[in-house]
Amino acid sequence: MNTPAVKVGLISNPLSQRNKKRRGKLNDIVSSHADILYEPLEEIAALAEILKKFSAREVGLIVLDGGDGTVQAALTELLNGNAYDTPPLLCVLPSGMTNLIAGDVSGKGTPEMGFSRVIERARNESFDQWIVERHVIRVQYAPDLSPIYGMFFGMGAVTRAIEQCRRVIHPLRIEGPGAVGLTLAGLLIRRSIRGNRDDTVFRGDNITLQFNDGKAIPIHNLLVLISTLKRLALGTRPFWGEGNGGLQVTSIAYPPTRFWRSLFPLLYGKERRNLDSEIYLSQRTDHLAITMNSPFTLDGEMFQPSPDIPVRLEAAGPVRFIRW
Template structure:
């Protein structure tokens, strides 16, 4: 079935979060573009809590393509309600208009170019008046046992240094007004330089105790500098800090603390090939289910959570969705 068939000659729904970083200054321009494009149902969120009702309405209307206009948090909320509430008989294709601060999910599976141009190309492609969008089918991560929350969906999980880096970026870098890629680069280079000149004892990064079980196999308890799991192909700055994934749905990486020669090995860690020849404290593999016993905070697509006391954080990725890229 082509995307033209699925989308009823260009019809799709756009859910916008006006409070996302770039939408605070750009919603009027997007709405002006929408005025020229027939067949697009536009919904503006007053609160992300409105997402379930909107999705139920779209499911009842037979909508086959849902575009999410916002940051990683808006996308994460949409994925959660689509896959946990199951309002659609068959999940819609997802298009992501990157309008947040980091936009890591959109960088891998979202729309490209300026927002107005991206919406026009998507509309033409779905209507059969231009190139069809490419379909990128991806597993979607499921996270259980975040304190105070039902199971959540997303594309990237991180703990220990990743949470510390997010907090540092928000506190010190985002206030500079830099674009997302530049802000991420400044943060990463600053952390590596800090490690190079001050070492583990003087670094702003610290280890966290995390016990790991991967598909039932227990890994030795240790302090971890970094723990991540993702279903994306590339992360910030195009990095790929995972290897040996064995075609499993989750790409999982953990680095022990303190790491062996972190600065020297950073290039291979972030951009190396399938065989990276890293020391034993650098571990990466594919996984179907990961259980983490920890007390430290963690992130799912940029949103911060605490673990449910006494329960492991459980990661899996059985479900898949189609993402449109054009």
């Protein structure tokens, strides 16, 4: 058996949605590679000690077998410097419900296929050709708490749509892009029936946005999207702002004018989009502060900020991922 060019460690979350259906399948691969360190993640609180153990054993490639929440928790531990001085190379297997991060930085196929491929690539000292880099969002939402890190931030209609998806679509055992597509279709159908009337998802929130310590902009807002990923669910590209910042930011005021005419260019338009700039705002930045009185999501996990304390977001990293 060849010795890997980099030591591999696997963290598998057995509670992630897809892992519940295929318990033990990765174990067969691990059992045939005695040089791979394997740790089941029975609870997120155990992640810190697992990463410290991997660091002590000089693991240079961590394979995360879980959903977006597992990746978010790992990024938070790693970028807060609790285990590694510099984050190691990461690989993400799509074992969760939505797998937004894996859809951008991983590959196509089953988690078993991905794990097998990455083991082979870890044995090749010239595997740099499969490495991609992404910035990470640093979120400070409470002064007495450590920052959290992730790759997709949303608020307003975004969090309400996620909650509706979990309440209505996920019980039907529909997951991934199918769940996202059905949720979006249902919301759009309801929007076409109700028009501009407020409902449980389509309504406004009063917020302020402050880019790069500039002037605070008050907005009656439908949603805010922030991401460092190049590809979102269903292949959407809801970012078109110019600049060199590591964070892609899009905000939509409420009520959105010319909603139906703007929908396709909003989601799938090119660099220049013929959208009302008073309603549809998109730009890149390295720093952003949002004052709000509503929850936000970071990679599918929900957080409640204080209405009096701005949520501060910064571009961190970049972090390296290996494709498979």
